[in-house]
Every structure is written in structure tokens, then in C-alpha cells.
Amino acid sequence: MLLSSCRRIRVGQLVNPIRALRPSNDRRSLHLAPPFLLDDYIPRYQRLSETEASKKRSLAYAHLRNCNLCPRLCGVNRYETTGMCLIGHNVKVSVIAPHFGEEPCIQGHNGSGSVFFSGCNLRCTFCQNHDIAHQRNGFDLTPEELAQWYIKLQEVGNVHNINLVTPEHVVPQVALSILAARDLGLKVPIVYNTSAFDSLASLELMDGLVDIYLPDFKVWNKATSQRLLKAEDYASTAAESVKAMHAQVGDLCFTGDGIAKTGVLVRHLVMPGQEAEAKEIMKFLAENVSKDIFVNIMEQYRPDAHVGKPKRRTKKETAEQGDQEEVRYAEINRPITKDEVSAVRKAAEAVGLWRFCDPPRHDGFAM
Secondary structure, eight states, X not given: OOBSSOOOOOTTOOOOHHHHHSOOSOBOXXXXXXXXXXXXXXXXXXXXXXXXXXXXXXXXXXXXXXOOSSTTOXXXXXXXXXXXXXXXXXXXXXXXXXXXXXXXXXXXXXXXXEEEEXXXXXXXXXXXXXXXXXXXXSEEEOHHHHHXXXXXXXXXXXXXXXXXXXXXXXXXXXXXXXXXXXXXXXXXXXXXXXXXXXXXXXXXXXXXXXXXXXXXOOOOOHHHIIIIISOTTHHHHHHHHHHHHHHHHOBOEEXXXXXXXXXXXXXXXXXXXXXXXXXXXXXXXXXXXXXXOEEEXXXXXXXXXXXXXXXXXXXXXXXXXXXXXXXXXXXXXSOOOHHHHHHHHHHHHHTTOOEEXXXXXXXXXXX
């Protein structure tokens, strides 16, 4: 136990050395919330029986032949063609590397072993990874090859976890890769880093394979979902998905080194003029998921992808408007303000949320 202060000893004073080293009654609080502190942790995929693993393999192959796992329900045979995500029976990966751009409890000191998948089942107009998500950039890997990369990240990179970034459209391949990696000796937790546009069927397949769910909850209204994400049912789907994730793994829990091992961490990117929708999201989390859910209110929005690009105009519109240039998605074509971030944070606190991704106010970790 660390001492908060030292006793003063006068010169020439005889002191029992053992007694002098004992801590005083004025001890520093460890600032730990015991329900969220783990002594140790064994990943969920390590606890699957062989029968359960075999059933998941069979389901994964069946879904590849009739792709109906994500909410788009394309129904294609991915051994023969592709659906909206443009990805077939193998995954296409843009980057595999230890990553230091995640929450401190996810990246730790050694980094999060991140796998950035190409493709996506959303078409976010402001996507900051649009060169990956909206295009088929990268290299192809089978589930077995992907599993070998997990092992390299663990053994060579010494990462704290395997972080699957945008896996919603490749859930069957991801399930197969985790099971293959288990047989190769994978021992670190699995992070499912998602837009939350997941179906309940895909989350059922991932149940027992994922330790940490890291969903984005982007917007709340149907009209906003359709305009900015090109998916009218995004909000309702995300709401059900987050509830299902929490039912599987509960609130975020840590080991004593401050590294998250299991649970749900919800992200919300604050966007220009969207405070009202953010407040609805925070209210939903508090009332329908858990007031103890860990939330990261993110401030790094910037206009990107299609936002701020010149609007396409017909010849008639050009003749009528002359040289006056309009831009696409003008309502979000600006940085956010401190007031907007503050409004979302206050709304979250007002409904009873209290676990945020903030720098700790003490000499320790934010748990």
C-alpha cells in the first residue's frame, strides 16, 4: 500500500525500523469500483466446449452460402458473388498492426492488436475511414490465415487484445478465424469494434467468442439515419444490438493493470447540431441498458468523405444559380463546438450515466 505522507523523525530519535515502515492511518484510496475489478480473466472462446465450437463453425459456413447475417439481408452465396459490402467468402484487410488510437483501457501500453477490415454495411457520408470502408482496398485472407495473424499480434506484438474493426459484414469469417486461432494458442480477449449495425443473428453467432463489444451509437432519428448513414433502420437496429451485447458480457470490467477484459464500451461521436439526438441515445442507454455502462463521448468529428464536396447540379440548376456553389451535407460541414460536447456530457450525467472515458482524477486508472 502506498503512503500518502511520511512521518517526520527527529535527529537522534530511536525508532523501531519495522514500525516506521508501517503505513499510517492516512492511506491513499485506490479509487477502484470493486464490481468492475477482476482478479484474472479467461477469454470466453477458451471456455467453449468442442460441441459448441463445432456448431458455430457449421452456422458460419451456412451463413456464407446464404448471407443473411447483417441487417441488409442480401441473401447472396458469398462463394459465388457479393452483396452490398462487396466482400466474398474471404475477408479483405487493409491494416493489421498494434494500434495506439483506442481508449486507454483498450490499447494499454503495448497497443491493441487491430485488424481493419475493408468494406462496410453502412455508407456513412462523413466516414473518416472511407478509403477503407467504401472501397475494396487491402489484401485477401482466409479465416485460417487471419487466425495466424492473431497469433503474430499476440506473440510478436505482445498486444493486450485482438481488435476487430468494422467486422459486421464478415461475421462468419471472423467466427471461423477466432475458433482457428483458439486451436493455435490464442489467449488474449477479442474486441468487436462495430458501428452497431448488427443483426441479432450475427451477435448470437459471436456469443461466446467476443469478450469486449465496442459499438458506436451514431444517431437516433430515422431521417438522420437515412440521410447520413444510408440506413433508415440504423437507430432501431443499434438499440437492439447494444442491448444484446450487454446481455452477453455486461458492464465493462478491468484487471488491476487498468486493461479492460470484458463488457461493453459504447462510443458516441458528437456531431454538429445533433445534441438532441445524442441526448436520446444517452437516455436510452441509461434506461434500457445500464446506468453503469462505460461511455466514450468523442470529440474528434471533422468533415470528411462526402461532406463539404460540391453538389452535383443539372444544367438547368447551373443556369439558374450561376457560379454560386453549394456543398453536400452543409449542416455537418463544420467542426463541433465545446458547447455541443458539454451539452451531450451534461445530458449523459443527467440521466444517471457516470462511467466515462476521462483522464483519471487520481494517480491510477479510470475504472
